[in-house]
Amino acid sequence: MSLIQADARAIPLKDETVQTVVTSPPYWGGIRDYGTLGQIGLERNPIEYVASLLDVFGEVRRVLKPSGTVWLNLSDVYAASGKGGGGSAGKRKSWDSIRERKGFRMPPVGYKMKDLTLCPFLVADTLRTSGWYLRAVVIWRKEAAVEPMRLDRPAVSHEYLFMLAKSEMYYALNPQEKWWGHSVWTIKADHYGSDHPAMMPRELVRRCLVCSSRPGDLVLDPFCGSGTSLRVAASLDRRAVGLDLSMPYLRDIAKKRTSWVQRELKEQLA
Numbered sequence: 391m392s393l394i395q396a397d398a399r400a401i402p403l404k405d406e407t408v409q410t411v412v413t414s415p416p417y418w419g420g421i422r423d424y425g426t427l428g429q430i431g432l433e434r435n436p437i438e439y440v441a442s443l444l445d446v447f448g449e450v451r452r453v454l455k456p457s458g459t460v461w462l463n464l465s466d467v468y469a470a471s472g473k474g475g476g477g478s479a480g481k482r483k484s485w486d487s488i489r490e491r492k493g494f495r496m497p498p499v500g501y502k503m504k505d506l507t508l509c510p511f512l513v514a515d516t517l518r519t520s521g522w523y524l525r526a527v528v529i530w531r532k533e534a535a536v537e538p539m540r541l542d543r544p545a546v547s548h549e550y551l552f553m554l555a556k557s558e559m560y561y562a563l564n565p566q567e568k569w570w571g572h573s574v575w576t577i578k579a580d581h582y583g584s585d586h587p588a589m590m591p592r593e594l595v596r597r598c599l600v601c602s603s604r605p606g607d608l609v610l611d612p613f614c615g616s617g618t619s620l621r622v623a624a625s626l627d628r629r630a631v632g633l634d635l636s637m638p639y640l641r642d643i644a645k646k647r648t649s650w651v652q653r654e655l656k657e658q659l660a
């Protein structure tokens with residue numbers, strides 16, 4: 391497993407070396423502050439956010455093998471609630487302080503108050519038109535809603551997982567598991583001793599890897615955070631590279647690596 395402190399817009403890997411990417415970039419709207427300069431997600435509007443991710447996926451495309459696939463996890467975000475601390479989106483370059491991070495009072499140009507931005511679909515469609523094959527949209531259904539009950543709309547209890555291929559013919563394997571017959575996957579949150587605020591469940595990553603890579607293949611997560619994809623890749627005998635801008639997150643992964651391996655081994659033997 392290799393950990394690299396790097397911006398996902400400049401991936402320090404050779405061309406066509408990666409088989410599968412499983413990743414969850416920061417969502418648009420400054421929902422979370424990862425505490426690093428250059429972090430994605432604080433752009434002024436969804437168009438600039440999509441442009442940032444297009445840069446990342448240009449690099450991902452370069453390092454991906456022609457038979458490779460990408461599993462991209464994103465969640466939708468509301469344009470503005472009217473309650474945020476950041477003033478009007480139109481007048482600001484980006485959110486860059488904790489106060490501003492609470493969200494814009496006014497929506498970006500083109501959106502109304504309370505509109506969903508549909509950022510995940512803007513990203514997916516932009517990737518599709520830039521050459522990626524958009525092969526599947528999976529709804530990751532969470533067992534519990536991720537926000538408090540609202541008076542005027544149903545609470546959000548899902549995220550999206552886009553499956554993208556670099557070429558028309560790519561590697562895929564029917565894993566002979568029940569979930570392969572569905573595009574709605576119910577998976578519980580899975581926090582296992584990390585302080586990272588946005589961890590992917592291990593089962594989500596496992597599903598992506600077993601159907602799109604083989605033992606020995608190289609797996610990349612350009613936004614590795616607490617290292618979930620790397621951990622699952624290692625437990626499935628894949629090689630893994632993780633990038634993140636945040637040195638504290640990378641240090642935490644390095645510190646926990648040995649205990650992960652031992653715990654996975656125990657789980658497999660149990």
Ligand SMILES: C[S@@+](CC[C@H](N)C(=O)[O-])C[C@H]1O[C@@H](n2cnc3c(N)ncnc32)[C@H](O)[C@@H]1O
Pocket residue numbers: 396397398399413414415416417424426428429430586588589590591612613614615616617618619633634635636639
């Ligand atoms: C949603 S979290 C990923 C969580 C991860 N999937 C996990 O299970 O822990 C997004 C990560 O992207 C990192 N990040 C933000 N901007 C970045 C950039 N430009 N390049 C690389 N990493 C970045 C953040 O530090 C954060 O850890």
